Amino acid sequence: MNVDLGIELAGLNLRTPLILASGILGLSGRLLAEVSRVEGVGAVTTKSIGLNPRDGYPNPTIVVLPYGFINSMGLPNPGVESFLKELDEAGSFDSPLIVSFYGYSLDEIAETARMIAKHPRVSALELNVSCPHVSGISEIGFKPELVAEAVSTAKKYVGGKPLFVKLSPNTHLVSEVARAAAEAGADGITAVNTVKAIAIDTELCRPILSGVYGGLSGPALKPIALRCVYEIYEEVDIPIIGCGGVSSYLDVVEFILAGASAVALGSIIALKGVGVFRELAIGLSGYLERKGVRRVEEIVGLSHR
Amino acid sequence: MSVYLIDEVFLERNRRRIVGIARRVDECIDTVSLYIPDRLASNSTPGQFLMVWIPGVDEIPLSVSYVDDTMVGVTVRGIGEATRRLCSLQPGDMIGVRGPLGRGFTVRRGRSLVVGGGIGVAPLRYLVYRLLDVGADVCVVFGFRDKPHTIFVDEMERLSLEKLIEFHVATEDGSYGLKATAYDIASSIIHEGVDMVYVCGPEALIRRVLLLCVEEDIPMEASIEGYMKCGIGICGSCVRGVYLVCRDGPVFDRDKLVEIGEIGLRRRGASGVMEPLL
Numbered sequence: 001m002n003v004d005l006g007i008e009l010a011g012l013n014l015r016t017p018l019i020l021a022s023g024i025l026g027l028s029g030r031l032l033a034e035v036s037r038v039e040g041v042g043a044v045t046t047k048s049i050g051l052n053p054r055d056g057y058p059n060p061t062i063v064v065l066p067y068g069f070i071n072s073m074g075l076p077n078p079g080v081e082s083f084l085k086e087l088d089e090a091g092s093f094d095s096p097l098i099v100s101f102y103g104y105s106l107d108e109i110a111e112t113a114r115m116i117a118k119h120p121r122v123s124a125l126e127l128n129v130s131c132p133h134v135s136g137i138s139e140i141g142f143k144p145e146l147v148a149e150a151v152s153t154a155k156k157y158v159g160g161k162p163l164f165v166k167l168s169p170n171t172h173l174v175s176e177v178a179r180a181a182a183e184a185g186a187d188g189i190t191a192v193n194t195v196k197a198i199a200i201d202t203e204l205c206r207p208i209l210s211g212v213y214g215g216l217s218g219p220a221l222k223p224i225a226l227r228c229v230y231e232i233y234e235e236v237d238i239p240i241i242g243c244g245g246v247s248s249y250l251d252v253v254e255f256i257l258a259g260a261s262a263v264a265l266g267s268i269i270a271l272k273g274v275g276v277f278r279e280l281a282i283g284l285s286g287y288l289e290r291k292g293v294r295r296v297e298e299i300v301g302l303s304h305r
Numbered sequence: 306m307s308v309y310l311i312d313e314v315f316l317e318r319n320r321r322r323i324v325g326i327a328r329r330v331d332e333c334i335d336t337v338s339l340y341i342p343d344r345l346a347s348n349s350t351p352g353q354f355l356m357v358w359i360p361g362v363d364e365i366p367l368s369v370s371y372v373d374d375t376m377v378g379v380t381v382r383g384i385g386e387a388t389r390r391l392c393s394l395q396p397g398d399m400i401g402v403r404g405p406l407g408r409g410f411t412v413r414r415g416r417s418l419v420v421g422g423g424i425g426v427a428p429l430r431y432l433v434y435r436l437l438d439v440g441a442d443v444c445v446v447f448g449f450r451d452k453p454h455t456i457f458v459d460e461m462e463r464l465s466l467e468k469l470i471e472f473h474v475a476t477e478d479g480s481y482g483l484k485a486t487a488y489d490i491a492s493s494i495i496h497e498g499v500d501m502v503y504v505c506g507p508e509a510l511i512r513r514v515l516l517l518c519v520e521e522d523i524p525m526e527a528s529i530e531g532y533m534k535c536g537i538g539i540c541g542s543c544v545r546g547v548y549l550v551c552r553d554g555p556v557f558d559r560d561k562l563v564e565i566g567e568i569g570l571r572r573r574g575a576s577g578v579m580e581p582l583l
Contacts, residue, residue: 027577028544047541053576056542059356059364060401062535064319066311073540078577086579203323204360204399219310270539271311 003288005281007042007296009239009262010162010187012096012123014042016281017256017296021243021266022100022126022166023047025274027077029090037094040277042262044093046083048100048128049116051108053079057133057211063199068218068245069267070197072133072211075102080115087121096123098164104136106153114157124161127154127186130168130193132215141168141193144180151184164241166190167228169221174228175235182236190241190264191228195221218267221245226258233259233301249283256296257303317345319537321358321401326394327376332456336424337392338370338380343402346377351432352409352528352556355379356536358401359394363387366533368428368505368555369405377402380427380456406536410435410526410556415500417441420491420514422448422506428528429505430457437469444471444494448487448506452480488513495521503527508582512569515562525559529568532575542577 005016019042025031026047036044056076063070077083080101087097099116103109109127116122129150130141140146147165155163165181167174169192178189194215199208225244232240242260246252247268255263268276284296293299328340346355349369357379358364365387371378383392394400410428412435419436421429426447436443445464449455458474458481465472473490474482483490488510495502495517502525504514511527518525531543531550538552546565548554553561562568571579 024539025541025544025549027541027573028547031541031544031547034547047577053578055575056534058362059534060321060358062319062537062539064311064316064537066316068311069539071535071539073534073542076534076540076542076576078573078579082578201321201323201401204401206360208321210363267539270537271315 001289001292001294003285003293004295005285007261010124010164012043012162014096014262016040016042017262018042018252018277018280019098019241019262019264020044020269021264022128023073024266024269029083029086032097033090033093035274036097038274038277040279040281041095041274043096043098043123045098045126045264046100047077048075048102048131049077049080049083049112050075050102051080051112053077053082060208060210063208063214065199065220067220068216070199070209070214070216071194072209072214074211075131075134075137080112084115084119087119090121093121097121098124098126100126100128100166102128102131102137106149109150109153110157113154117157117159117161122161124164125154125158126164126166126190127151128166128193130166132168132170132194132196133211133213138168142171142173142177144173144177147177148180148184151181151186155185162187164188164190166193168193169224169228169244170196175231178232179235182238186238188239188241189232189236190243191232192225192244195224217245219245219247222251226254229255229258229260230303233304249280249287252280252284253287256300259301259304261297261300318405319403321403323399323401325397325399327396329394329396332380334453335392336380336382336456338378339391339394340371340376340378341400341402342376344375346402346404347372347375349377349405350409351412351435352428353405353407354555355402355404356406357391358403359387359390360399360401362390364401366536366551368528370427370430372431380424382424403536407551407555408553410503410528412436412439413501414439414441416498417443418491418494418499418502419443419445420487420502420504420506420510421446422487422510423450423454425506426457429503430460432503433461433464433470444499446473446487446490446494448475448485448490449481451476451478455481492517495523499523501525508569515559515568518559519563526556527562528555529557530555532573542573544573
């Protein structure tokens with residue numbers, strides 16, 4: 001029997017349900033284009049881009065734990081104008097390109113979305129309302145009304161390209177936020193961003209990260225991200241990109257069973273490199289074959305039935 | 306430990322060890338070597354780097370310039386807030402250390418030319434000793450702005466007097482050694498014939514040596530810089546071409562340097578915006 005890993009996601013066609021998450025390797029257009037050609041990659045997401053360049057926070061910006069990372073990069077990015085120029089020089093993309101973006105105000109969200117959506121190489125946009133360690137962004141992510149406002153504003157300017165919204169797990173109301181986003185016109189939900197976290201150095205007796213707070217990613221995040229996907233699936237009809245701590249093909253399966261149509265990979269790529277995409281695709285294929293399933297969409301949300 | 310969790314070697318390398326500076330050496334008017342007692346970091350190979358945390362200020366990448374059983378040395382030129390603060394530290398002051406990180410130089414036998422400019426000589430100083438360990442025939446060329454900015458020249462001159470290496474030093478204004486650039490001297494040695502070239506220093510120097518080595522078809526490695534945040538291949542800030550300096554470098558071979566393309570021309574700043582290199 002021939003397993004077909006191809007999926008349709010909010011109108012995009014992906015070779016596999018595996019997506020490069022925002023914030024990993026995604027600063028350079030050229031490198032992103034290269035990753036889009038890697039076997040097993042279904043789509044790639046950029047670093048979150050804002051209207052103006054941001055340097056991000058001074059170091060330390062990362063803490064390595066046995067079960068994940070805490071990062072406090074502070075949304076460093078070259079700004080939308082510079083980034084779009086890079087896309088011009090990047091070479092062709094072999095998989096859909098999802099550009100992540102943010103804005104401190106509705107006007108910024110509108111203008112940034114408009115500029116990004118105009119670029120021919122952009123397949124979709126992902127609105128980041130959930131970075132836990134940048135004030136102005138983190139506060140939006142758990143208020144349904146604010147997210148709805150941001151989404152409906154962005155939607156007016158994306159020129160018909162799919163608009164995903166990346167939600168925060170730092171709330172017990174994630175499904176409410178998801179519903180508000182869906183009703184405001186989002187074409188998909190990315191669940192979820194990192195969990196707000198800190199680490200303290202016991203010799204110096206001070207927080208390690210220069211920004212004090214950071215976002216926890218990696219294996220420790222997985223059960224929380226899964227819970228968010230599961231809750232959101234019960235609340236919305238639009239597709240979900242599951243994100244948080246995926247390391248193995250069984251994690252991929254778990255997210256799909258919970259309700260994700262696609263799964264994003266972040267920390268594991270940083271640890272093991274882009275070869276992981278092929279490894280997970282093979283594992284996923286093997287699982288589907290063993291279960292007598294031909295297409296990924298057949299098991300999306302299966303754990304709810 | 307399970308394959309799903311982060312492996313112990315990676316974990317330990319990235320734990321910030323808080324240590325007191327053991328020794329401080331003023332190398333010249335704006336450059337200081339700090340000797341740090343950290344056993345894991347002392348496993349660094351030439352070309353590898355440490356992420357050094359100056360609490361409350363910053364955490365920056367520094368190439369290793371010295372190693373022994375328990376101690377590791379880094380050499381810092383004070384040009385920004387973090388480096389100037391490091392240059393002011395005294396023995397006993399506490400800093401954090403992560404590493405060793407990155408890919409270092411390939412140490413092998415043969416006629417080896419080591420070319421350094423300015424603070425770029427720091428990792429090369431360590432490399433020279435490892436090359437001698439494997440029996441390489443070493444020729445060292447160091448170039449500096451002027452006499453007040455020369456470092457490690459006494460050490461290299463001692464090795465040269467002991468007939469262990471061939472040593473050439475140049476300053477742009479002629480106040481010490483030859484009035485020339487490191488490239489001037491290196492290029493004539495390359496034309497005479499070498500098996501391998503190692504470079505570190507201003508990118509203009511690296512670029513010129515690279516182009517010459519491509520032309521003469523000579524193997525070459527250079528240690529380059531990229532603006533670093535995480536230092537471990539996660540954030541992508543240090544990307545040059547399609548490579549991450551922290552993970553695939555900072556040492557790159559000739560072919561990769563050509564592939565990267567922008568060496569000596571352009572480099573990203575803190576926000577990732579491409580800026581021209583003057």
